[in-house]
Amino acid sequence: MARSFPHPWSAPAPANPVLVGIEPSQSPRVVDEAAALARALGTGLVCVWVDSAHLVAEREADGSVDLVTVDSDHDDTDDETPDEAVAARLAERLAPTGVPWRFVYATGEAARGLALVADEHDARMIVVGTHRPGLAHWMNQLVSGSVAGRLAHTQRRPVLLVPAPPHGARTSAA
Numbered sequence: 467m468a469r470s471f472p473h474p475w476s477a478p479a480p481a482n483p484v485l486v487g488i489e490p491s492q493s494p495r496v497v498d499e500a501a502a503l504a505r506a507l508g509t510g511l512v513c514v515w516v517d518s519a520h521l522v523a524e525r526e527a528d529g530s531v532d533l534v535t536v537d538s539d540h541d542d543t544d545d546e547t548p549d550e551a552v553a554a555r556l557a558e559r560l561a562p563t564g565v566p567w568r569f570v571y572a573t574g575e576a577a578r579g580l581a582l583v584a585d586e587h588d589a590r591m592i593v594v595g596t597h598r599p600g601l602a603h604w605m606n607q608l609v610s611g612s613v614a615g616r617l618a619h620t621q622r623r624p625v626l627l628v629p630a631p632p633h634g635a636r637t638s639a640a
Contacts, residue, residue, distance in 0.1 A: 516579030
């Protein structure tokens with residue numbers, strides 16, 4: 467069974483941070499733009515990955531959560547802490563910015579998860595990236611709609627879209 471532990475702020479928690487939705491395979495441009503915006507606004511950054519591949523099985527008193535995979539054929543032994551690699555890449559990317567930041571790992575549906583964390587942190591706005599055009603992305607949007615679209619229609623706070631980099635640009639995770 468996988469487990470996720472809470473990640474603290476890199477510095478004292480600021481008021482009304484900018485919240486950015488992240489995915490392991492997205493362009494680092496999304497985090498870079500969100501960090502620049504947070505710095506310009508004089509606040510911090512909450513980086514949220516809403517993992518749809520896992521569900522919370524149990525919440526522990528220390529804030530950690532035990533996770534189960536949604537795919538019954540998936541072997542959980544490969545990802546004992548699925549969020550640790552993402553948190554490490556964020557730390558490397560955000561340390562030079564001087565922006566106070568925190569990583570939050572959530573599970574479930576992305577728009578709902580981002581909205582819940584935004585409410586918990588009283589976020590000033592939500593920043594999300596767009597996906598590259600392509601058949602797989604088009605099919606996902608046809609079936610479930612875009613996260614940005616759902617957020618824009620259900621949020622009381624502003625939603626900022628960071629466009630995907632041009633085709634062929636680097637797409638390594640956060």
